[in-house]
Amino acid sequence: MNNFSNLVDALIKDEMEGTPRHELVLFLGKTPELLQAVAGFPDYDLVITGKVIGKVCFDHGIGPSLLKRLPDIINSPKSIFRSANQHQTDSVIVLTYELKGLAPIIMPIRHSQSIGRNGVFNIITSVYGKEGPDPEVKWQKQGLQLWTNPI
Numbered sequence: 001m002n003n004f005s006n007l008v009d010a011l012i013k014d015e016m017e018g019t020p021r022h023e024l025v026l027f028l029g030k031t032p033e034l035l036q037a038v039a040g041f042p043d044y045d046l047v048i049t050g051k052v053i054g055k056v057c058f059d060h061g062i063g064p065s066l067l068k069r070l071p072d073i074i075n076s077p078k079s080i081f082r083s084a085n086q087h088q089t090d091s092v093i094v095l096t097y098e099l100k101g102l103a104p105i106i107m108p109i110r111h112s113q114s115i116g117r118n119g120v121f122n123i124i125t126s127v128y129g130k131e132g133p134d135p136e137v138k139w140q141k142q143g144l145q146l147w148t149n150p151i
Contacts, residue, residue, distance in 0.1 A: 004028060005068040008053060012064055015054045022051035025115055028071045031122045038080055038147040039092045041111045041122050046074065048124040049115070060128040062105070066098060070124070073098060074107065079148040081139045083108070091125075092146065095136055100129030104136070 083091035
């Protein structure tokens with residue numbers, strides 16, 4: 001088991017015991033070259049906070065097994081979209097091949113975010129199943145698509 005996986009387990013355990021570690025920053029590795037090439041993300045480390053891990057697991061119902069695979073999932077996206085929120089020009093939405101029930105799992109990611117004294121990172125701000133109509137079709141019609149896997 002790798003360090004990221006062990007930290008996910010520890011964070012979930014701590015949260016279940018009533019001692020959340022929201023301040024922790026977990027490193028997934030370097031930002032994928034694809035995000036740098038198609039979305040203009042800088043070559044910073046990609047991170048997720050303990051607070052987001054807790055929210056994703058307990059509020060969004062994404063299980064630990066999927067959370068532990070985030071470093072691999074982020075490197076093999078289905079599509080990448082600009083954020084529909086015009087005020088979040090520093091964000092993209094990564095559409096994954098993963099599902100929660102029938103809903104595709106998406107990951108909003110922001111670039112160049114300062115986290116305390118730790119430095120500047122690209123940060124996964126959430127992971128959740130996008131319920132409702134197919135978001136891929138909707139976002140394509142809105143002209144938000146930056147990239148899609150050609151396979």
